[in-house]
Amino acid sequence: MTTPTPETTPTPEHGTDATPGTEWWRSAVIYQIYPRSFADSSGDGVGDLRGVTAHLDDLASLGVDALWLSPFQVSPQKDAGYDVADYCDVDPIFGTLADFDEMLAGAHARGIRIIVDLVPNHSSDQHAWFQQALTAGPGSAERARYMFRDGKGEHGEVPPNNWESVFGGPAWTRVTEPDGTPGQWYLHLFDASQPDFDWSNPEVREMFRGVLRFWLDRGVDGFRVDVAHGLVKADGLPDYTPPAETGSMGGEQADVPYWGQPGVHEIWRDWRTVLEEYDDDRALCAEAWMPSPDITAQWVRPDEMHQAFNFPYLETPWNAPALREVITDSLRAFGDVGAPATWVLSNHDVVRHASRLALTAENPQGAGIGPDSPGKPDPVIGLARARAATTLMLALPGSAYLYQGEELGLPEVIDLPDEARQDPTWFRTNGERYGRDGCRVPIPWTTHAPAYGFSPDGDTWLPQPEEFATLARDIQETDPDSTLWLYRTLLAERRQRHLGTGTLTWLNEYRDDIIAFRNRDLTILANTGTTPAPLPPGTLIAQSGPLTHNTLPPDTTIWLADA
Incomplete structure (x- = not known):
């Protein structure tokens, strides 16, 4: 075999994963918990904080460095907690502040950090401030905290502009004034129950500084x-x-009047100063759906956030040239501002990658898939590509995010009955878009148990499919070929070999459909094509699937150490 020619893509040098003083967030593997679907300790069918605490040993054995918890604060749950009514307390469906403190202490005792989800673009319409704004009327200080505007037309009956909600339908709702007359309109980029704050108002900025300090004082390690x-x-x-x-969060678009405006960077600089009041490397991670790594990197300049989700990477298909391009661009763009690249394949807003990577039709972010969707995935191909994609991702320098259940190879749940769906997208588009329920179904822990071990009484807020019985964690625990074992192997080797703080060196003399690179002492090969490829010499450290006749099959990734 011809000796590969290296082409080095530099990454920032910050020591190794084990070096004391290295910022943990530069190389961390962070596991997203969607609390209502992780584990239910109370039997009401909704996951809770005590459920998380009960499984901390499972998370420690998986080998993750931190947990990011989607919102658990007080909320009417119109958008699964992303409609917050009180930012400084726990919603009773998830437990109490004492339950949170117990979970936090348990995680820290196991060397696992905790990242809290914050929702600053909007509140719930049940937030005390919004209720005060409705009562106070036009021109009041209370209304100035939100985006209230007069309507157009002779009687103000036309919305202030034509903006559409991310969830479908208009982004404006008209209120009835205290005297009973039709009145002003308020902006809600999401559901009508989620009014947007006006961030030009100093009161809003000061309120959120207090929210940050509330959770930082309790000991959290950062915020998504x-x-x-x-x-x-x-x-x-x-x-x-x-x-x-287009994707609902704007990831394919630039110059959108409500996404990526320059003024957001002033807010994050302010938040950064608050975090720097605290020790132990508290971190901020941006959910910023922007069209390229170069634009996304603006969120992680030295005085702003520490990380930003790499959605251009998540949205890249299983295609070697496209993946090589986005990886190269990401390492360059984030490295240019002194930040780590981040890598992510699944979360609570997208089709799970065990299904998404095998779709054969366009599927914009947020649209979801359901029984009538075109191009539905082949589950065997989907799982093979998902395992291969994860094996590739966890070899990359930087920080990686995992979404609960992907370590079990969970697919998107496609055949949810219409009457079970709860995503606002489903309702606001009159069923034209299925939305995100399919990736939010409660995960399985035990094959022969009610709700597959998710809930002691068998209740689940979304129904689980029968196939979850074959994917439950307990049966994967004893199967060396399982996806759970693959994740454990990858995470252990990644940590031991300090891949998160390594340097990627491309290996060029392979077929165009092969991704090949070096990181520290490993050679990584991923076959995105349709025919097997020869294997170079080396000691096999990890493989996403079986090898055949000393070749790398399609939809397979391997890690090789020097022979």
């Missing part, structure tokens, strides 16, 4: 910031119509 590319809207609120079939 929801809609971090939103918050600030363009002056004058100009009309805007998004392109057809």
